[in-house]
Amino acid sequence: MRATPPLPSIEAITAELATVGITHVGVAPATHMDRARRALENRKVSGYSDTMSFTWRNPDRSTTPEMSVKNAQSLIVAALPYLSEDTTTPEGRRAHIARYARTDHYSILRGGLREIARQIRAAGERAVAFADDNALVDREAAYLAGLGWFGKNANLLIPGAGSYFVLGSIVTSARYNPSEPVADGCGSCTRCLDGCPTGAIVAPGVVDARRCLAWLLQKPGTFPHDMRTALGDRIYGCDECQEVCPPTVRLGRRAMSSAEPQLGEWIDPLDILSMSDESLLDTFGVWYIAERNPRWLRRNAIIVLGNTCDPSDVRALRVLTQIGDGDDEVLAEHARWAISEIAGRSETSRV
Ligand code: B12
Ligand code: SF4
Ligand code: SF4
Known part of the structure; x- marks a missing residue:
């Protein structure tokens, strides 16, 4: 035995x-x-x-x-x-993937x-x-x-x-000796509360998911109008409250990921709009996608286009117009919003 x-x-x-x-x-x-x-x-x-x-x-x-x-x-x-290592921010339309x-x-x-x-x-x-x-x-x-x-x-x-x-x-069920708890290290710092783009950290340690971009990107349905501009170029996840955090920024590089990234830091939101359901789930399947429905990824890509696309980007505007005239009323409304945002930028640049 x-x-x-x-x-x-x-x-x-x-x-x-x-x-x-x-x-x-x-x-x-x-x-x-x-x-x-x-x-x-x-x-x-x-x-x-x-x-x-x-x-x-x-x-x-x-x-x-x-x-x-x-x-x-x-x-x-x-x-x-x-x-993992950062790459440079592309010009014009772009979508950012959280770390x-x-x-x-x-x-x-x-x-x-x-x-x-x-x-x-x-x-x-x-x-x-x-x-x-x-x-x-x-x-x-x-x-x-x-x-x-x-x-x-x-x-x-x-x-x-x-x-x-x-x-x-x-x-x-095995017994191991417990470790000692670690004392608070934030002290008087409040950079994350001030740095959150939507004011989602409503008290120290308390996130209101209704305002948190990381959740809104995952949640099915219409993306709240008053959060769309703040979304910026984020297509999945939000790193802002960590990017402003002094100990994380200063010391994070002491322990880097040893895994080869499967996805880059940036993707073209137009690629998302041109991919089939199957290839979207194949490429981004490890993400939490509500109902496993790639429609929500497309919705996010449309908002990101609205926030990043140059008014002279004819190809992106053509795709947005097609979606805006399409049968999916939720995506169509987001596309019309994106077109009007892009048009608004063209007005501003003319003034
Ligand atoms: C639901 C969820 C979310 C939700 C809600 C997040 C939230 N804050 O609750 C959403 C989608 C918004 C989200 C976002 C993110 N998430 Co998330 N998420 C989860 C999940 C599945 C459950 C979290 C949970 O139960 N929350 C319940 C609430 C009650 O917990 P809490 O917010 O931590 O609350 C504690 C504090 O308030 C603390 N507390 C109490 N009193 C006080 C007082 C003070 C002064 C302080 C400071 C704290 C404090 O005690 C509470 C209870 O423990 C976990 C995985 C898991 N199974 O645990 C991952 C997890 C929390 N997420 C993770 C990550 C990486 C993220 C993101 C960074 C991803 C991104 N880049 O977008 C963001 C960060 C957003 C943020 N600032 O929290 C990691 C966190 C790793 C880490 N180092 O902390 C986890 C642990 C996943 C994992 N297994 O690694 N997430
Ligand atoms: S993940 Fe983004 S939106 Fe959510 S609390 Fe942090 S900074 Fe705010
Ligand atoms: S930015 Fe970092 S150190 Fe400062 S309060 Fe927030 S979590 Fe703490």
Whole structure:
């Protein structure tokens, strides 16, 4: 009979996770996450969670690790850096992809965590890996595991490294020694509150999703009129509250992503409008696209064209006019808006 392998130590786990690019690991007790539970309830009542489901789908489950793994004792929480090199901003029409969305960092993180979970199970314990899953509030797990502090921009900031990290956990019945929590590092800084283009950070650590561009780009339906100009050239995700964050900007480069980006920083929004449903889902399928309906990507591309397209860009204007005259009333309305924005810029440049 083969002997049961020993439980991997936290040092061995950290070393193994480092081989896939995971730079920070900590341990939290698998207790109920009271603060996150309260925050989920409060954001629902105040309307800040808008129509998001995610961790709100079942707040009891997403804040109670034991509901995912029977007799859970510990969370092993890991952070993977996603910062990659910037490229130059193109002239004219352009669409910007947020830093975390240029590679499927979650699958790298999950892959590393699943392998460790397998080793823990082989040692006779229960263990399940989660990363960006509705079953667990990842930032609270990371805070409790001493990986970092909650920034006023709501992101988890790692001391000496900033917030350009994705987070994931292994919930396990095995007992590991919990790490020490990290003290607040924001101090009197308020740059993210002032720097958010839509004023979505309504209090330190509290994001009103109804104003957050990252959510509005994912949400199905008509894009709110009063947020369209502020969207600028963003096609997926928004990095602004991190781009203005001193520790993240200053120290982020200490831990860079080692993964080859699958997508560039910039794409041509006209390409999105000329691609088939199938190729849109093939190219951008790792993104959260509501209802898996590429129509919402096209909607975003139309707004971005409205914000970035030069009035002399005949090709883009022709495509927008076709959509504006088309059968999809939602896209048509966005296209007519974009045309009038572009025309407005041509008026301004003549004055
Ligand atoms: C829903 C969601 C969103 C929503 C809502 C975000 C939000 N702030 O709630 C939207 C679509 C807007 C979004 C955007 C982004 N997201 Co998101 N998102 C999630 C998801 C799926 C759930 C988050 C959640 O449960 N929120 C619930 C609320 C209650 O949590 P919270 O905002 O963190 O609230 C805490 C703080 O308020 C804190 N707190 C309480 N009191 C106080 C007091 C003070 C003074 C402070 C400072 C804090 C504080 O405690 C609360 C509870 O823990 C997680 C993945 C997961 N399963 O956890 C990823 C996750 C949070 N997202 C992530 C990322 C990368 C982003 C973006 C940067 C992506 C982008 N570039 O566009 C932006 C950042 C926007 C922002 N400033 O938060 C990462 C964050 C990594 C990190 N280092 O923090 C996560 C963890 C995914 C992952 N597994 O890596 N996201
Ligand atoms: S992601 Fe963008 S819109 Fe959302 S809170 Fe941060 S800066 Fe504001
Ligand atoms: S910008 Fe300033 S206040 Fe906001 S998270 Fe960064 S350090 Fe904290």
